[in-house]
Amino acid sequence: MTTTSVDHPAMPLPAGTKAPDFELPSRPDRTVSLAEFRGQPVILAFYPEDWSPVCSDQMALYQEVLPEFQKFNAELLGISVDGVWSHLAFAKDRNLHFPLLADFEPKGKVARAYHVYRAKDGTSERALYVIDADGIVRWSYVSPVGVNPGADGILRALENLGKQRAS
Amino acid sequence: MSTTRWKAVLTMPVNQDRDHIQGPADAAATLVEYGDYECPYCGAAYPIIKEVQARMGRRLRFVFRNFPITTSHPHAGQAAEAAEAAASQGKFWQMHDLLYENQRRLRDQDLRAYAEKLRLDVEVFDRELAEHVYAERIHDDFLSGVRSGVNGTPTFYINGARHDGSYELEPLLRALERAAASERGS
Numbered sequence: 001m002t003t004t005s006v007d008h009p010a011m012p013l014p015a016g017t018k019a020p021d022f023e024l025p026s027r028p029d030r031t032v033s034l035a036e037f038r039g040q041p042v043i044l045a046f047y048p049e050d051w052s053p054v055c056s057d058q059m060a061l062y063q064e065v066l067p068e069f070q071k072f073n074a075e076l077l078g079i080s081v082d083g084v085w086s087h088l089a090f091a092k093d094r095n096l097h098f099p100l101l102a103d104f105e106p107k108g109k110v111a112r113a114y115h116v117y118r119a120k121d122g123t124s125e126r127a128l129y130v131i132d133a134d135g136i137v138r139w140s141y142v143s144p145v146g147v148n149p150g151a152d153g154i155l156r157a158l159e160n161l162g163k164q165r166a167s
Numbered sequence: 168m169s170t171t172r173w174k175a176v177l178t179m180p181v182n183q184d185r186d187h188i189q190g191p192a193d194a195a196a197t198l199v200e201y202g203d204y205e206c207p208y209c210g211a212a213y214p215i216i217k218e219v220q221a222r223m224g225r226r227l228r229f230v231f232r233n234f235p236i237t238t239s240h241p242h243a244g245q246a247a248e249a250a251e252a253a254a255s256q257g258k259f260w261q262m263h264d265l266l267y268e269n270q271r272r273l274r275d276q277d278l279r280a281y282a283e284k285l286r287l288d289v290e291v292f293d294r295e296l297a298e299h300v301y302a303e304r305i306h307d308d309f310l311s312g313v314r315s316g317v318n319g320t321p322t323f324y325i326n327g328a329r330h331d332g333s334y335e336l337e338p339l340l341r342a343l344e345r346a347a348a349s350e351r352g353s
Contacts (some may be wrong), residue, residue, distance in 0.1 A: 057319045063238040065313055095238045101326070150318035 010116050010125045012140035019131045020113040024101040025084050032077065032099050034135065041074040041138075041161055042131040046116050048123040048145055050082045050090035050100075058126070058148040063096050065151045072158040074130075077101055081108050081123055084148055116142060130157035175316030175329035181230050187259045189220065190195040190228035195347035199230040201312040203204040204247060204266045205273055206320045207238035213267040215336050222340065232262060233285055233308040234320050242273035244305070249292075251301035256287045326350060 015018070019042075023033035034042065059078060062069075064081060069076050078100040082090070087100040103110045103124065111117040111124035118125055128149060130139040139157035143149035181188070181197060200216065202209040220227055233251075235243035246266050253262035254342050265281045267274065275296075282292040295301065312322065316329055323330040323339075326346045 057236075057239075060236050060238040061313075061318065064236050068310070068313070147279070148318040150175075150316050151313050152316045155314065 010118070010142050012115055012125075012127055012129065012142050013137050014135070014140065015138050017137045019129070019135050019137050020110070021135075022110045022113065024079070024103055024110060026099040026101050027088065028084050032101055034131070037075045038135055039133050041072055041133060041158060042078045042129075043069060043074055043078065043154075043158075044114070044127075044131065045078045046111055046114065046124040046127040046129075047078060047080050048121070048126060049080055050086045054126075054146055054148050059096055059100075060094055061148070061151060063094075063098065065155075066098060068151075068155060069158070072161070074158055079103050079110060079124065080158040081111070113145060118145075130154060130161070132161055175331075177324045177327045177329075178314045179311035180327075181228075187231050187254060187263070189230075189260065191225055192228065194228035195350045196223065197228045197230065197324075198343060199232065199323045199328055201232050201308075201315075201317045201320060203233075203235045203243045203320040204250070204301070205243040205270060206236070207270070208319075209321045210267055210270045212321050212334050213264075215334060215339065218336055219330035219340055219343065221341065223347075227343065232312060233305045234312045234317055234322070235305065235309065236320060244302075245257045245275065245278060245296065247305045248296050248299065248301050249281065250317050251304060252292050252295045253282065253285060253287060255295070255301075258285050258287060261285050264338060266291045327338055 008147060019034060020035050023031050026032045045062060057105055062076060066076060066155045076098045078098065080100070081103050083104045085100055107122070110119045113126070114129065116125040116127040124146050126143045126149065128141045129137055132138045138161055139153070141149060141153055177199060181199065183192060216229065233247040235247045237244045250262045250266060251257055253259055261280060262285060265284070269277065278296070279289065279293065282289050305351060315324070321334065323334060325342055330342055332342055
């Protein structure tokens with residue numbers, strides 16, 4: 001797919017980088033930190049905003065593919081700059097059963113740490129990270145904002161984690 | 168390697184024994200759709216595919232695979248099972264068409280009415296749906312789509328490569344004709 005946008009695509013943190021730790025609210029009464037998943041792979045799915053049509057398809061697809069991610073013992077975390085109440089309503093409306101993290105205050109702090117903040121729009125890129133059990137980035141990808149990146153890249157990265165361990 | 172793009176291609180080749188196929192095996196162009204019976208975009212594509220088939224005739228082979236996104240479409244899984252149950256009685260395409268022509272009526276009693284309309288053995292049909300006999304096959308379709316880069320429905324592949332362009336009639340026809348021409352040249 002070609003993109004005619006004049007934006008320079010963001011360069012996400014490359015494989016081999018230590019994934020920046022974070023702690024973000026997933027619900028009004030709960031926060032989630034990256035460190036709590038040490039020992040298992042983590043998929044970070046940054047997306048621009050709740051409710052926009054492409055995001056919704058992407059998150060619905062990931063909900064549908066979740067059992068496949070779980071075969072790798074991987075934890076899926078969605079992240080956007082929306083607040084927790086928006087996330088709650090969005091998850092309920094779309095039937096999403098994985099945590100959506102609110103990168104809301106200070107706004108976009110985690111997206112910035114992962115080099116996927118779009119200052120012009122005040123949202124994050126549509127970006128994917130696969131982080132291994134030791135907290136190291138193993139795969140990262142930034143999709144054009146309007147394009148749902150699908151799930152095949154994530155599954156391939158999770159498979160490669162297994163191969164790296166076996167070798 | 169971390170930020171490379173990849174070309175989305177069909178990872179599960181078209182299989183005469185397994186797939187639902189219209190058109191000859193040696194057609195110059197093969198169009199594969201991953202679709203969801205409750206998805207309105209698939210519903211909009213349905214008459215376009217019919218028109219493309221009418222215009223290209225025997226030069227086109229069309230393949231339909233299931234990609235129900237039940238998170239968004241609560242009836243899509245059962246509808247896909249209904250089409251597969253009809254397939255086991257030799258009427259896949261008749262059911263496929265009925266489902267797309269009645270996308271807003273996909274409750275269990277609606278599916279049963281379509282089975283009756285197609286004069287299926289309704290007892291067998293009911294039992295196969297109740298036992299989810301075809302759930303695994305549908306899931307295999309779904310996974311093959313995920314691995315091929317399906318990122319929403321409908322997603323199309325033309326001669327094995329994902330078609331990222333528009334699926335309005337004219338652009339889709341052009342893409343298929345281009346693929347058919349390069350097939351002849353190879």
